[in-house]
Amino acid sequence: MNKTIKISMVMLMGFLAVTSCGKKETAPAESTEVNETSTEGEAAPVTSTEENVLVIEGNDQMQFNVNELKAVAGKPIKLTLKHVGQIAKEVMGHNLVILKEGTDQAAFAVKANDAKATDYIPESEKASIIAHTKLLGGGEEDTIEFTIDKKGSYPFVCSFPGHVALMKGVLIVE
Structure with missing residues (x-):
């Protein structure tokens, strides 16, 4: 990544950190109900009672819900x-990139930074990826289907440059 892009990313992250202060979206720790309405104009977390149907949201404050x-x-x-x-x-x-257990998320993120041509999915790391969505802009959505046979905890991240610091979590397969 060239110096101009790095400086731009640092400035963008600083701007986002300042503008996102004071408003933190939180989700209930465990929810199995479908929430279709919310209060005060904030999006409610959406989950499903149907087995293995998962919905996750990303916002302009670099957060998953x-x-x-x-x-x-x-x-x-x-x-x-x-x-x-x-x-x-x-x-x-x-x-949203679901990684195999034991994958070094920081090393993956560094390689993803240089993979703009493939929407920040590094070709060299295909063996570490279980599944991933398309890169989305505001108002877009993507649905993927896959199967994981082995029980375990699988990390997930947003691989857009700089986002992995805040946009990460775990898919628990039981």
């Missing part, structure tokens, strides 16, 4: 990522 997802081993998983913000993907793109 949940940092833990749960699924049943050996059954197809249908995961939807919704970018509920308004900023274009070139500036505030989000994706």
Whole structure:
């Protein structure tokens, strides 16, 4: 990454840190109900009572609405990522990358920074990736389907440059 892009990313992250202070979205620790309405204009976390149907949201403050997802081993998983913000993907793109257990997230993120041509999914790390969504801009969503046969805890991240610091979590497969 050249110096201009690095400086721009640092400035953007600083701006986002300042503008996101004071408003923190939180989600209930465990929810199995479908929430379709919310109060005060904030998006409510959306989960499903249907087995292995998962929904997660990313916003313009570089946050996922949940940092833990749960699924049943050996059954197809249908995961939807919704970018509920308004900023274009070139500036505030989000994706969700599910990594294999034991993957070094920091090393993955460094390689992802240089993978703009492939929407920040590094070709060299394909063996570490279980599944990933497309890179989304504000108002977009993507649904992926995959199966994990082995029980365990699988980290997930947004691989857009700089986002992994705040946008990460774990998919628990039981």
